Amino acid sequence: MAEARARGRPRGFDEGRALDAAVRLFRAEGYDGAPVDRLCREMRVPRATLYDLFGGKEGLFLAAVARYADTRIAPVLAALGPSGTLRDDLAAFYDAVLALATADPEAPGCLVSCALADAAGSNTGFRAELAARYAAMEGRIAARLMAAGWDVQAATPPQAAAALAASIARGLMLAARSGTEAAQLRPTAEAAVGALLALHPEGAPGHG
Amino acid sequence: MAEARARGRPRGFDEGRALDAAVRLFRAEGYDGAPVDRLCREMRVPRATLYDLFGGKEGLFLAAVARYADTRIAPVLAALGPSGTLRDDLAAFYDAVLALATADPEAPGCLVSCALADAAGSNTGFRAELAARYAAMEGRIAARLMAAGWDVQAATPPQAAAALAASIARGLMLAARSGTEAAQLRPTAEAAVGALLALHPEGAPGHG
DNA sequence: TCTATTTCAGAACATTCGTTCCGTAAATTG
DNA sequence: CAATTTACGGAACGAATGTTCTGAAATAGA
Known part of the structure; x- marks a missing residue:
């Protein structure tokens, strides 16, 4: 199943690793703060190829956000399971959030909730992207809550609880x-788990 | 007690209103996205005067953050009272958060948690400023919780609950x-109030 | 080997950026 | 009125920005 060799000159870089470098730089410096020149150098991608591949800086940024979501956020959401009690899964979720937020000591924080959120101020496309990323995360959390038997008609419906859980995650970032x-x-994250479970209509913790 | 008139030519602008304009632009466009040229124009401050007053773009940004804290964040914290039950004051606090976050429909969000947080990635001075602003808010919230009789030795100490409350506010922004x-x-904010009160060791809501 | 196709390296482009400087305008002090 | 002090308006600077272009390099197919 090996890919047939491309026709022209082969690339001298791996696209995934190149995007990882873009993620690193955008996360540390922000969208405006990361010059295309430095991006090319650290991605080891020639300018011409970068423009052919992504169309420009905006396209590259969106591609970096997608890469970040696939490789960094997806594992955080995967921690939600369901693979244990709701308490266990929420605790694992916030552990993963903290791990992601502090992964790079030089430039902590989240690419989406810092760089993208800032750039969303003037660029409507970025704002739509931000809204979509946030909606996806809240939907995933709401699904986990409902899997734990969280009643849709509860005083605090699962969507509201999920939005709260996601807001806490962003605040931690x-x-x-x-x-x-x-x-x-970590104490804040533990308090978050307890506070969220307190909203659970089933009352007692420990539901799958 | 009227101020003695200054010695030289009087300024043709009001410093407070000028900083308000800077806040608007920085919040909408971010630190890197707001050119000094546009700042001068919308602040109605000449470039030379701007550099005399603030030293440069970084100084202006910090001054804008301070202005924002004094005029926009302070009222939000003031909503905490104590002026009613803890539930009432927390609800008023999150109402004020939402009002601030959506004050400018063209560029929603928080100057601190968007522009400053983004700029904090590469500028250590900005990062320290961000940390100080966050610490101030958490301290203020913790004081309110302790005024409601929140035991320092509770399972969730007031500092942790305050950090959680602040994280939720940032997530809402x-x-x-x-x-x-x-x-x-609003449903998320209401859920936040309920979740926080559930951590209160005194159990029942309604404490002053 | 010759052609087609893709990538690469770097120069070159017009803008825009943050900052500095200079001469002029407008006020107070003596 | 002179002298002094402060603010104004705008030109000017070097550096950095995002983007485009040109020709050489490297591979596959004929």
Whole structure:
């Protein structure tokens, strides 16, 4: 099943690793703060090829966001399971959030909730992308809550609880951005789990 | 007690209103996205005067953040009271958060949690500023919780609950940034109040 | 080997950026 | 009125920006 060799000159870089480098730079410097020149150098992608592949800086940024979602956010959502009790899965979720937020000590925080959120101010396309990413995360959390028997007609419906859970995750990302260590954030994450479970109509924790 | 008139030519602008314009532009476009030229024009401040007053773009940005904190964030914190039950004050607090987040429909969100958080990636001074602003808010919330009799030695100490409450506020700011209307955010804010109160060791709501 | 196709390396482009500087305008002090 | 002090308006600077272009390099098919 090996891909047939492309026709022209082969690329001297791996697209996935190149996008990883773009993610790193955009996350550290922001959209406006990351010059195309540096992006090309650290991605090891020639300018001409970059424009052929992504159309321009905006396209590259969106591609980097997609790469980030696929490789960094997806595992965080996967921690939701269901693979244990709701309490266990929520705790694992916030552990993964903290791990992601503090993964790069030089530039903590989240590409979506820092760089993309900032760039969304003036660029409507970026704002739509931000809304879509947020909606996806909230939908995934709501599904997990409903799998735990969270009644859609509860005083706090699963969608509202999911939006709250997602807001907390974003808030933690920002706290990490300010330099707060993961260890200092853990009590907040634990409080978050307890507070969310308290909204559960089934009352007692421990539901699959 | 009227101020003695200054010695030289009087300024043709009001510094407070000028900073308000800077806040507007920085919030909409971000730090890197707001050119000094446009800042001068919309602030109605000459370039030379701007550099005399603030030293440069970084100084102006920090001054804008301070102005924003004094005029926009302070009222939000003031809503915490204590002026009613803890539930009432927390509800008023999140109402004020939503009002601030959606104040400018063209560029929703928070100057601190969007522009400053993004710029904090590469600028250590900005990161320290971000940390200080966050710490101030959390301290203020923790004080309110302790005024409600929240035991420092509780399972969830007031500092952790305050950090959680602040994280939720930041998450709501980001949700607004993505274009979500205040009306759609209100259920999340209500859920936040309920979830936080559930952590209160005194158990029953309604404490002053 | 010759052609077609794709990628590469770097120069070149017009803008835009943050900052500095200079001469002029408008006020207070003596 | 002179002298001083502060603010204004705009030109000017070098550096950096996103993008485009040109020709050479490297591969596959004929």
